[in-house]
Amino acid sequence: MVNENSHSSLSVTAERVGLVIPGENTATTVKTIAEVEEAGVRQIWMTHSPYLPDSLTILAAAATKTSTIRLGTSIVPTYPRHPLIMAQQALSINDIAPGRLRLGIGPSSTHYRGHLWLTAGNTTSAPP
Amino acid sequence: MLRTVLWEGKIDHHGKFFNVKVSLPRKAKIPILISTLGKKAFQLAGEISDGALSWVCPVQYLISSGIPALRNGAAAAAAAAANRQSTPPLVAYISVALSEDRNAVLKAGHQMIDVYTKLPFYIQMFSDAGFPITAGQQIKEALIDNLIVSGDEKMVATKLIELLTATGLDELMVNLVPIKDAKDEFMRITHLISKI
Numbered sequence: 153m154v155n156e157n158s159h160s161s162l163s164v165t166a167e168r169v170g171l172v173i174p175g176e177n178t179a180t181t182v183k184t185i186a187e188v189e190e191a192g193v194r195q196i197w198m199t200h201s202p203y204l205p206d207s208l209t210i211l212a213a214a215a216t217k218t219s220t221i222r223l224g225t226s227i228v229p230t231y232p233r234h235p236l237i238m239a240q241q242a243l244s245i246n247d248i249a250p251g252r253l254r255l256g257i258g259p260s261s262t263h264y265r266g267h268l269w270l271t272a273g274n275t276t277s278a279p280p
Numbered sequence: 281m282l283r284t285v286l287w288e289g290k291i292d293h294h295g296k297f298f299n300v301k302v303s304l305p306r307k308a309k310i311p312i313l314i315s316t317l318g319k320k321a322f323q324l325a326g327e328i329s330d331g332a333l334s335w336v337c338p339v340q341y342l343i344s345s346g347i348p349a350l351r352n353g354a355a356a357a358a359a360a361a362a363n364r365q366s367t368p369p370l371v372a373y374i375s376v377a378l379s380e381d382r383n384a385v386l387k388a389g390h391q392m393i394d395v396y397t398k399l400p401f402y403i404q405m406f407s408d409a410g411f412p413i414t415a416g417q418q419i420k421e422a423l424i425d426n427l428i429v430s431g432d433e434k435m436v437a438t439k440l441i442e443l444l445t446a447t448g449l450d451e452l453m454v455n456l457v458p459i460k461d462a463k464d465e466f467m468r469i470t471h472l473i474s475k476i
Contacts, residue, residue, distance in 0.1 A: 171456075172373075227314075255311065
């Protein structure tokens with residue numbers, strides 16, 4: 153437990169610590185994000201798995217249930233999503249939660265691309 | 281393309297993979313961060329992004345390799361007058377286990393980290409970080425000890441504050457490694473973070 157007496161002197165660090173939220177179910181994850189905001193967490197991050205609910209969809213729903221917490225993705229893979237579609241999704245979240253979204257993106261890996269996006273032997277000609 | 285669409289609300293792009301010409305009714309300067317693992321990725325993050333997101337990187341590697349590359353990238357972009365005013369923040373992925381049971385933490389650490397020994401780019405990063413591993417083999421305990429902050433709430437809070445104040449890391453992305461009771465430990469880490 154953090155020493156309550158030291159809380160005020162340490163509060164400058166609070167904005168710099170975010171929490172990764174498990175995202176196995178959209179409804180319960182949205183509820184969890186609202187609860188951690190209520191508890192005082194300032195930033196949450198959603199990771200990505202092709203086998204779990206879509207993180208941007210979760211954040212869109214969470215944006216309607218929260219008011220201050222920053223919402224981040226770490227990361228959304230770029231390969232399966234057209235950049236215009238990615239932008240539309242991000243702008244939609246920003247409409248609900250202005251200034252609270254940080255969009256983390258990445259290429260993911262050849263493992264991911266090879267198994268879930270590209271046909272065999274076509275691992276080099278996909279869009280970046 | 282993504283930044284242009286988001287920040288300018290319109291794009292006229294004709295490249296190798298995409299042909300897009302569109303104007304949107306709105307725009308927003310949503311920060312775009314990119315994943316970073318190797319030095320080139322950190323350099324690129326410094327050049328073009330609004331933040332670098334690390335993943336299972338030892339802190340010392342971030343300090344000795346990641347941050348310098350990030351700064352070099354930002355400096356190069358500034359020199360090229362690419363609207364880069366400062367080095368973007370590094371958000372460091374830090375795993376936390378609320379447990380003083382080292383064997384349990386090591387077991388959970390293997391479950392979480394051994395998978396990366398199958399991926400060559402992680403093998404390279406761990407090697408660059410001073411933790412050479414053999415593909416497909418279990419990782420060594422020293423790497424788990426390095427990657428997972430463990431202990432009771434006071435020990436973990438002290439370590440997180442140390443990381444924020446004495447290392448040059450801009451932000452922490454705390455990932456809970458469940459040890460005994462995932463729900464209880466998640467509530468405790470939530471409370472801990474809210475009090476930092």
